[in-house]
Amino acid sequence: MFDLPTVTKADQKAATRFRNFLLDEGFEMSQFSVYMRFCAGAPQVEARIGRIRSNLPKRGKVQILTFTDRQYQTMVCFDTRTKQEPAAKYEQFKLF
């Protein structure tokens, strides 16, 4: 989750750069300013956090929350007052 200033041109640029960095790292947008990514195990989480730390914008707040895929699956979601299906299950093989 992040809260970045976007008043000046320079701040806007920094915010876009940070957002693009997250996308390049494979983060998906969950909501505005909320991005998430699946990690296989604690070492991967550590590595991701390290990379985020070295790519932080100069100003603004960034918060990183870690939870398990089980907790993710039990998330309750509403969209325009309608309850949504629970989040999709993790799978290590994808077939298109």
Place this chain on the structure above:
Amino acid sequence: MEVAEDGRHLSLDRGFMVVSEKGRELGRVPLDDMAVLIATAHGLTYSNNLLLALLERDCSVILCGRNFTPAAILWPLDGHHIQAQRMRAQADITDAFKRRLWQAIARAKVRNQGAILQALGHSAGAFEELARKMRTGDPENIEAQAARRYWPLLFGPDFRRDAEEPGINGLLNYGYAVLRGGTARATAAAGLHPSLGLKHSNRSNPMCLVDDLLEPFRPMVDIAVHRMVSDGLLEVDRETKRILAGLLVQDLRTDAGVTPLSTCLFRLATSLAQVLSGERQVLDLPLSPLPLEIIRGPSAKEGAHVTQRVSAHVDDGDV
């Protein structure tokens, strides 16, 4: 990661591979999460940017021909920062050294075959005996002697290992293709040249070294196929592919604790590079699996090893 449906287009968007059909996005996968991309469908299109991005991340791309046999593997030219030095060491290796390295690899394979037969209730003492008897370079071709005993015990006396046949052989082909992709990736990442093999030296095979290094891991594919066949799964379909692709994240025992098979491949390839440059003495091979691990298989811990999430934006019917 496999693309098996015709008419798909694969492209790059920031850190993702996007799969689309007629301009409609079906799903996206983070590039860093992909170890191997297997293309089995024929009516596929790719963007060049995507292929380059995958190669940058040492992800191997396998193009499959008929019956799931790999026809080509895309190979990153720049796999490791001291690649040139390592390849030179690899090219300069003496025949005696090659034979010694091959002995270690083939022994590990025969031992793993024995471990599997034993877990299935066969008497496999002969395999330990064969492994011990194997001399450097395996001049008596003990590897083949072991195979002659191994296949009939594993799949019955009528079974023939023939890459062109469907059924069990098709499943084995697919499993070996996954394994080969994982090994190719590890070999590239270790900065070794795939064509300069130890035992395999067929001049028309560009992946001799990969085929050397994957040998000890073949029995893991074999037992997975055996398990599927006993469950009545004989077709290469969605379900069996899912199981076989999961082999790369299956846990194996090593001297340094339990690690996924794909990590074991990296460690074996890296240790080979280090042995070649004189930094270490022995190859880093996994320990033989224990009977319980073999019988239960990775499915007993299903859900514990997951590396990818099915994107929330994907309609499940299309995935």
